[in-house]
Every structure is written in structure tokens, then in C-alpha cells.
Amino acid sequence: MVSSPKNFLFLFLGLAGLTLATSGIALINLGGMNFPIAILIACLQASIIIYYYMHIQSAEILVKIFAVGTLLWLSILILLTFNDYFSRYWTTNPSLWP
Amino acid sequence: MHHEAIRIAGPVTTMSGVVDQLYWFLVFLTVLTSGLIIFLMLFFAVKYRRRPGHEVSHVVIEKTGLIEAIWIGVPLIVFLVIFFWGAKIYFQQMQVPAGALPIYCVAKQWMWKFQHPEGKREINELHIPIGVPIQVTLISQDVIHSFFVPAFRTKMDVLPNRYTNLWFQVNQPGEYKIFCSEYCGLWHSLMQGKVIAMTLDEYESWVDRGKKEPMALKGEQLIAKYGCWQCHQRGSTIASPIFDGLYGGKVHLSDGRTIVADETYIRESIVDPGRRLVAGYANVMPTFKDQISEEEILQLIAFIKSLGVSPGPASSEKTP
Amino acid sequence: MTSSASLEDSALMAENRKRTAELGMWIFLASEALLFGGLFLAYFVYRYSFPQAFAAGVRENDLILGTINTIILMLSALFMTLGILAAENDNKKSSLSCLIMTAFLGLTFLGIKSLEYSHKFQHHLYPGGVFMPEKNWPVGERIFFGLYFVMTGVHALHLLVGIGILAWLIFVLSHKPRVRDSTVWLYTFGLYWHYIDLIWIFLFPSLYLLGRFG
Amino acid sequence: MNEHPDKENYLMAGYGWRSWFLTTDHKRIAILYMLSITFFFAIGAFFALLIRLELLTPAGDFVSSATYNRLFTMHGIIMVWFFLIPSIPSVLGNFLIPLMIGADDLSFPRLNLASWYIFMLGGIFTLISILFGGLDTGWTFYTPYSSSYASGQVLNAGLGIIISGFSSILTGLNFIVTIHKKRAPGLTWGRLPLFIWAHYATSLIFVLATPVLAVTLLLMIVERTLHIGIFDPSLGGDPVLFQHLFWFYSHPAVYIMILPAMGVVSEIVPCFSRRKIFGYKMMACASLAIATLGFLVWGHHMFVSGQSVYAGIIFSLFSFLVAIPSGIKVFNWVATMFRGTITFSTPMIYAFGFIGLFTIGGLTGLFLAALGMDIHVQDTYFVVAHFHYIMVGGAIMGYLGGIHFWWPKICGRLYPKGWPGLSALLIFIGFNLTFFPQFLLGYMGMPRRYHFYPEEFQALHVLSSAGASILGVGYIFPFFYLAWSFFRGPRAEPNPWRATGLEWKTESPPPVHNFDQTPIVTEDPYSYEEKP
Known part of the structure; x- marks a missing residue:
């Protein structure tokens, strides 16, 4: 499992490259696409770190379950709260839905 | 009109009767289920208590799947019935009928200030006609309060940054207590008021008294x-x-x-x-x-x- | 009971100890994720209510310093991993130097962060004080900077605690003849360090990028 | 004193403050927790009695409104965070989890001691906030009152709760890793006692919910000191967001309080019915289901708080789904007694009390989950009665039942006959007399946290206050006879109740390393049929 330092160097360059990319893209006005691209790159960087730096692939199945469980709980917190914020102004008469 | 906090007897508003039906059904369900469980528990306790003549049974119940399914399925169905019933009432209580008489209420730390569209303003007292749906638009000047009239079986929080609405249609004239049911500070328990329901013509004459300034x-x-x-x-x-x-x-x-x-x-x-x-x-x-x-x-x-x-x-x- | 059996036992023990520590750290990181999850929830809710104010706030933040900071943290993550690798190869000298480099990079990150804070203080953008006297900022702006300070502050606090533990680890390792048998401590701390980097990877776009050109 | 003088039990293993305050032995830490939460329980109960005394009369003439508001706030804070949440997990869980899975200690013993010190640090902050005048925000800290209008020690109390929250996270983490990593050979997941399943589910909630509380109170404190406007409506903030964040923790927190008590009852009922637990798999899954579904239902605290109609409907549906696992548990306990050989010792009496009162508490929860009904009974004494039925009728009954059930194992001595039965009866009568009238008060419209109230409610309040005094007396008895038995009670043999479970296979009180050699588990958890 012990991969050579050279691999980690490439990983770092990849991550740094992604950071420069996301900063650069943020300067260009892509209309609605800015938001998803920035989040996508952040998720990509995050998965690189979790997979290679934190060696989750060599960890036990239990650790993977906890990692996925954390994402699930974060999504519960965010989705159910936004469920309230999105539907707050749908007054009960549907004609006024945005 | 005799003074009285709430009236369990006849329905005071169109919705309070509906809520009471759900209440009595739930009370019946609770009494039935807890009675069944407590009776069964005590019955088993007495029937199978350790005593000299009592033979210890070694039968091991294997097939528990069916009975488990029963006491998952039956509560599930009953719960869904209650859920839909409650949701229907909630929908009706949250949907202000068209043509409701608007009343504007500003809640301030420890008092209720009402405004009628005809311009009449009152503090801690709200005169309303019966038989007409009333919509109370609520806003708070400071903290979160909650406009609660037990007799009408309805309540709505009063938020400082948003208007919230509450409607009721009173059928019987009388005085009904208003409480603030969201803790709002030192004199939270002082923040009480009265809804005075009057017949339509009494209300008309009441509103016309004093200078009219809509x-x-x-x-x-x-x-x-x-x-x-x-x-x-x-x-x-x-x-x-x-x-x-x-x-x-x-x-x-x-x-x-x-x-x-x-x-x-x-x-x-x-x-x-x-x-x-x-x-x-x-x-x-x-x-x-x-x-x-x-x-x-x-x-x-x-x-x-x-x-x-x-x-x-x-x-x-x-x-x- | 030949020595090889006891050797293999102790290897099993070490493996078990590592797995236990790893599981414990991952569960702790789960709770920390929920901690920052609450902050991100507040951020997204107010971004939904004040899109323009948050976009203006993002433009106020210095992009160059933010990008440099992100790369610095990634570099520190690299050195942390190299430090663990060196420790596993029982190369004490290079492991210690990598760890010292990681701590140094962490401190430079905090230095740049305090540089940004001082910029904001000059523009009176700090919460609590006289807020935004110059321009007529929309209301959401105050919440953006309030959240900016809370989120980056809690992250910086975690980083500070991390650097403190790292310094203690370096001190302990420097006195140990063989580095090999304390890799469990380093490996577990490495997870925590990478987690701090992970949080910053999500903090950086939310506070420096999203809405720059909304 | 023991038959095998050479094998030191954990109580004798050291004297002086160093052996107690620097111990990493999970059993001694459990006793430290027991003493500290008993201390906090005394404070909380004292405030409760003052509240009930004040509510005897409609006019607020016993204490001033400011004092009354502080009383119910501190009663809430202390009882929730410094008694109920740590009670069964930190005392019985700490003591029994390593014993039940055949381990010598928890996975991180030093972390266990650290979590006790962090808990006490949090307690000190809260006591400071009480001594310097207390706070009157209610244990729910609703903004904008708590962040912009409240005077008083909001900062100290908030910090105290955040710190005690970290103690819960560390305890939960310790339990999860121990249950995964330190089970005895042969102890598969299907053979784990249900006490362990319940604490596993509770630890999941500890780890996943408590951090959100820490963030929420941190934001409230920052809002109060630095006015960043996050919850302040005049600066654009939304107070309902605070309620979302707060209840995301606080509803799973009520499952933290009840799940361990369910674990205790799942141990007591089979032992005193001499029957295998009915539907072991369903009971284990029910614990996990409660823990996971418990995170989806927090919106039922906010049906009338300006939350959207559609969110309310979704939260109400989930609230009904979370009620089903609790139903499964109650039915399975009663089914366990079928064809058993039931003895009426004290733990079993408390288990009866738990099942009866938890059933009533749970079913009244349906009133609050049904949307149409909740509009009327929200923020009234109906809610107060509901959660006291679950917390006092459920969690405290479970805690007392567990203490009595494992008392011989904890201190190697038996408690006296007679007194426990009397105190259990007093507690049961006093409890029902205190809280059942509050259901009626709630439906008649008596709002929560009222210092003075209309005269129509006085009759029920007098009943409730009378019940409170009986309940108070009922709670005093266990202090005395358990303290007496700790020092002078008759010696107990390793397995006085002839119960199954690894903790009964070692001496009582157990030696420092629990087991001479790690036990091998071969049989199913509750094999009571083979040993009548």
C-alpha cells in the first residue's frame, strides 16, 4: 500500500491545478454554470484527498460506512431545512406558486 | 356574556368542532391501546407469577414473524389515517377563505395591538362579528410571540420579520381568552387578552362609534x-x-x-x-x-x- | 511459542491498535463534519435569501490570497503524508523535517488569514464594531461577513489545535530512537490534518468564488 | 473481605483521591458520573419543586416573574443536559458495556476520563451561570429573545452546554469503537445483549447530533456578543433558522434519553420473566430505526412557528413513522412475559412502571404529531405532560430500574427489602398525580412557562403540585437505602438474579480487569429457558 512519494507529488500538483482552475473559472461569467462547476471541482478535490491522502480505500468497510453515513446526515440536515425554505412562500393556493 | 376561558362543550368556531373530533378519536385510541397493553402486562404478571404450583414452560416461540408484522402493520395503518386526518384539518386551518374580514395585529413585548380596516384600534381586546371568517395578520415588533385562543383551537407564532396569518369563524357570541404561548420575556404570562364576539349588527354599531378613519x-x-x-x-x-x-x-x-x-x-x-x-x-x-x-x-x-x-x-x- | 509467533502477535496487536485508532478518528471526523455542516447550512440559507449581498461580499474577498492559502494547505497535506511515509520507512530525520514543514505551512496559512482579517478590519468589515460606514451595503452583507468570520474563525481554531498537537508530536518523536512504532499516532493525526484541508476546500469556493460573476 | 483476597475488586484497588480522580477504570468513572449526575439531579429537582410550589396559586405570589422564568429555564437546562442525557449511558453504559461484551475496558480509557472532566467543566460553567443570577431564555434559547433581548448569564450557560456536548461526543465515540472492536470471541452481533444495541444506537445519535447543538449555541453566542445579524430579524436574520438548527439536535436528543432506558428494560423483563426476549432481531432493528428516523422528524416542534405548510406535512408523516419502532418495542416486552415465570422484584416493578408510562407518553405523542391537533396543543401543558411522561415516566424509571438491577454487580451488596417497593409505589403515584392533570390543563389551553394563570386552571394545578411533593419524597428514599446498602448491605453473590449475560459471570464487584480470562460466548443472549 505504501505508494512512493512521487505519486503524492503528482497528486499535489493535480490538486493545486484544480484550485487554480476553479479560481480562474470563477472569474469568467458563465451565467448559471458558475455555481455547479465550483462545487464539482471542490468535490473532486475532496474525493482525491479522501481516497489517496486519507487512505480510505485501504481502511475497513466500517470506516467507509461512517463516511457515507456522514454525507447522508449532512444531506438530511440541508435538504429537510431547505424543504421548508423553498416551500415557505407557496401559499396554500397553488395559483401563486412561482 | 359570562366570562370563561374556554368552552369544551359546543364548538365555538367552525374549525374547533373538527379539531375536537380528532381529539376525542385520539383520546379513545390512547385509552384503548394503553389500556390493552397495561391490562395484558398485569394479566401476564399475575397469571404467570412464580408460585409453587406454577410449572415453568419451556416452549420457545419460533415463528414470530407473523405477529410482528401485525403489530407493525396495524399501527402503520392507524397512524396513516390519523396523519391524513390531521393534515386535512391543518390545510383547512392554514388556508384563509376568500373574503375574510382582515384584522391587523401587532404584538409587542407583553401586549397585543389590534387594528380594524375601518380604523378602530384596540389593545388586548379584539371585537369581532360572528358568522364571518376573520383573518388576523400578525407581526411582532421585537421577539417571537404566539397568538393562541384556546376556545378557537388555533394558534400561530408571531414573527418579527414576516407576516403570519390565522383565520377563524366564530359561531357563538362570548368572550374568549387570548394567550401568548411562545415565551417572550419577563411578563410573558401577563400578555393575555380577550376576543369579544358580537352579533353582526352589534359589531357594526361598535365600529361606527368614534370617528371613522379607514x-x-x-x-x-x-x-x-x-x-x-x-x-x-x-x-x-x-x-x-x-x-x-x-x-x-x-x-x-x-x-x-x-x-x-x-x-x-x-x-x-x-x-x-x-x-x-x-x-x-x-x-x-x-x-x-x-x-x-x-x-x-x-x-x-x-x-x-x-x-x-x-x-x-x-x-x-x-x-x- | 517461538519468537516468530510473538512477533506475528505483536504485529496483529499493532494492526488492531491502528484500526481502532483509525475508526475512532473517523467517527470524530463525522461529528466534526456535522459541526461544519451546521455552519454551511446557515451559509446556504442566507445565500438563498440574499444572493446579491453574498455576491458583493464574495467580490470583496481577496481571490489571490484565498487561492494561495488553498495551495499552501494542500502543500501541508503533501508534507504530512510524506512525513507519515518516512516514519513508516523508519527514516526519522526526513519524517521529522516533513512534519516541521507541515507545521510551518500551517502557520503561514494562519499568517495569510490574519493578513486578510486585518484588511477587513481596516475597511470596518468586522462584526460587532461599526459596520460598513463607507458604502451603502445591502443588509445581507453584514450576515455574509458575520458568517465569513465565524466559519473561517472556527476553521482557524481547528488548524491552531492541529498545529499544537503536531508540535507536541514532533517533540515526542524527536526523543524517540525508533520512529516506526509511533506511526499510529502520526497516521491518526494525519487523518485530522487532511480533514481540516477538506473543510477549507469547501470553504474556499463558498467564501471566495461563488457569485464572483453570479 | 472477598473470598479471594488476592483478586482485588475495583473498589478496593486503590484509596485516596488519586485513585479516583486519575482512574482510567471504566467502572470507577461510572461511579464518578453517578455521583455528579445525582448532584445535578438534586439541583434540578429542587427547581422543579419551587416551580410547582409557585403554581399552586393563580397569582404569581411565591416568587417574582423574573425568578420564575429563571427557575424553569435552569430546571430545563440542568435536567436535560446534566442529568437525563448522561444518566444511563454514562453511568450504566460506562460500567456495563465492557463487562457485557467481555472486554477489560473501553477502547480509549484515557478519553473516557477526559469526557468526565469535560462534563464537569461544562457543569461548572452552568453552576457559575446559576450562581451569578441564572438566565431566563428557556432551555430552548429561542432567538431573537436569547440573542438580543435576554439579560442574564446566557453566555456561561451556552458555553457550559457546548462543553458538556463534547463530553457526550467523546462518550459516544468510545462506545461505538468499543462495541465494534472489543467483543469477546463468539459474541457475534446476533448474540449482543439489547442493552448494547440500545447504547450503540444512542452513541450514533451522540456523535451525529451533538455537534449541531454546539454550532447552534456557538452562533447564538456570537450573535449575542457580536451582532452578526444571523438570527436578528432587524439585520435580515431569520429566527426560524435557529429553531431548525436547534431542533435538529434536540429531537434526536430525546431519543438519546429514552433509548438507553429501553435497553435497560430489555434486560430486566426477560430476566424476571425467565423467558427469552420476544423478537430479538426486531428489537435490535427497532433501536437502530429509532436512532435513524429520529433525525427526520424535528419539524414537528415547529408546526406553528411560521414553517411552511408543506414542510409541516412531511415532518408530520415522518413523526408517525418514528412512532412505529417504539410500538414494536412495547409489544415485544409484553409478549416476552407470555408464559413466563414472573417475580416482582424492584427492577421488575420499575420495568412495569416504564412500560405503562412510556406507552401513555408515546401515544400522547401522536396528538402532537397530528398536524390539526398540534395547532391547539403546541406550547401548552399538554406538551409538558407528554415529555415528562417520556422523560420522568420512561427515562428516570428505566434509570432507577437499571440501578437496582445492577446494584449487586456495582457494589457487591444487596439493597434492603421493603423500602424499594415503597419508594417505587410513591414515585408511581406521585408521578401520575403530577403529570396526568397537566394533560387536561394542556387541552384546556394553559400555555407553557406561565408564571400566573386564569383561575379556572387552579384546581388541576393544585393536584399537580400535590403530586410533585409525593414524587419528591419518592425520589429521596433511594438515596438513603442505596447509600446504606453501599456500605452495610448484605453481601451479594456474583449472579443474585440468575441472569444471563457476561457481566454476571464475573464476581461482584468485578475485579479491576473484569475477567480472569476472556470468556468465550457460545449461547444466545437470553437463554433463560435452560436455567429456570
């Missing part, structure tokens, strides 16, 4: 006083949205969203203009945050409403 009229005077016409009128030099047909219409915001101009949006535009800017307008309007009181804002909104409710997006076209 809220819409006062709203118009306020608009002149605060100089809103300088911008918000056709032909004014500074481009700004006009009020005709604003209320209820769709407004296209500068960030691309379209919302419905309800009371909260209008109040927000007065108190914090830059928050939801109309598309195509600059954020130049000064804030009137601490200059216009909540009651006056309600009067301004009443005036804007009186300019007609427009379904179409008339309000966002520019002045020349």
Missing part, C-alpha cells in the same frame, strides 16, 4: 407625508416601481427570480429596500426602518391593497 385613507396620508410620491408615481424622474396593482401580482427580481408581492414583500421593501430589488431598478431607495412604525406600515399596505389587486405583472413595467 386604514387605507390613513395609508394615503402617510404616503404623502413620507414623500413616496416623489419617486413612486408615473412621470417621476427617478425610475421606481408603481403601486397600482402591485399587491398579489408577480414581480421579476433583479437576480432572475419571480415572486408574488405579498404583504411581507411590501413591508420588506419599505424596511429593507435592497433585499429583493425589482429587475431593472437601482438600489437607491433609503430605508425607513425605524421611522415608520409597524402600525403605519400596515396602513400603507392597506392603501396599496386598495389600489386594486392585479393578477398580471403590471407592477414591474418602468415609469417613463
